[in-house]
Amino acid sequence: MSEIEIPENLKDDAEKRIGLTIAIVAILLAVVSSLGKDEDNEKIVAEVKAASLEVKASNGFAWYQSKRNRQGMNDLFIEQMRIEALGSATPAQTAAMKEAEKRLTAKNAEYKDENEKILKEAEEFRKESVKEQSGAHHSAKAGDRYNKAEIFLQVGVVFCSITLLTKKRGFFYTGIGLAVVGVVIGVSAFMM
Numbered sequence: 001m002s003e004i005e006i007p008e009n010l011k012d013d014a015e016k017r018i019g020l021t022i023a024i025v026a027i028l029l030a031v032v033s034s035l036g037k038d039e040d041n042e043k044i045v046a047e048v049k050a051a052s053l054e055v056k057a058s059n060g061f062a063w064y065q066s067k068r069n070r071q072g073m074n075d076l077f078i079e080q081m082r083i084e085a086l087g088s089a090t091p092a093q094t095a096a097m098k099e100a101e102k103r104l105t106a107k108n109a110e111y112k113d114e115n116e117k118i119l120k121e122a123e124e125f126r127k128e129s130v131k132e133q134s135g136a137h138h139s140a141k142a143g144d145r146y147n148k149a150e151i152f153l154q155v156g157v158v159f160c161s162i163t164l165l166t167k168k169r170g171f172f173y174t175g176i177g178l179a180v181v182g183v184v185i186g187v188s189a190f191m192m
Contacts (some may be wrong), residue, residue: 008061014163018172022160025179029153032186039189043139050132054126060122064115071111074104139192145189154180 081097089097159175162168 014028018160018163021172021176022157025153025157025175028165028179028183028186029150029157032146032149032153032182035186035190036143037148039143039146043136043143046132046136046139047123048128049138053129053132057122057125057129060118060125063079064118064122067115067118071108072117074108074111075125078104080115142192145185149182149184149186150183152178156182 049152078101085094085097156175156177156179159171159178161175163172163175
């Protein structure tokens with residue numbers, strides 16, 4: 001089979017179109033790559049924020065439990081003083097025990113008010129942590145899609161470039177097809 005001669009100016013035009021296509025796919029690759037890195041960074045920020053909020057929640061629950069323990073100990077001391085007052089306590093001891101009971105009862109009321117605030121705050125930190133974890137999960141999924149899109153676009157650039165070396169249009173169409181798949185995946189990541 002004889003080879004068909006293509007005039008030089010047509011070859012140059014075809015190569016220019018292929019080169020322009022490669023440049024466009026490379027631009028799309030850069031955009032997808034940048035968006036993927038942004039999502040990866042968002043994931044890291046959300047994970048760190050979620051961990052920080054989780055620590056705050058844990059500290060709040062620990063503080064709440066500590067105050068509950070103090071309140072329980074105060075109740076035991078009050079009960080012990082009441083029992084001792086039934087025995088042979090002197091009037092000075094009885095007065096001291098009543099004063100201590102009054103002080104401990106007031107402190108327990110203070111603990112109760114503080115505990116309600118501490119518990120509410122710790123639960124809010126926990127809710128925010130869960131919300132941040134959800135954001136991190138979303139960013140991770142979008143980042144994975146951007147990474148897949150990036151791979152398709154990179155391979156598309158390579159196939160289009162091979163066209164310039166081999167002069168076979170099959171590589172060009174394969175490259176364009178891969179680039180289109182990469183763009184579709186990138187758009188789906190953006191739309192998440």
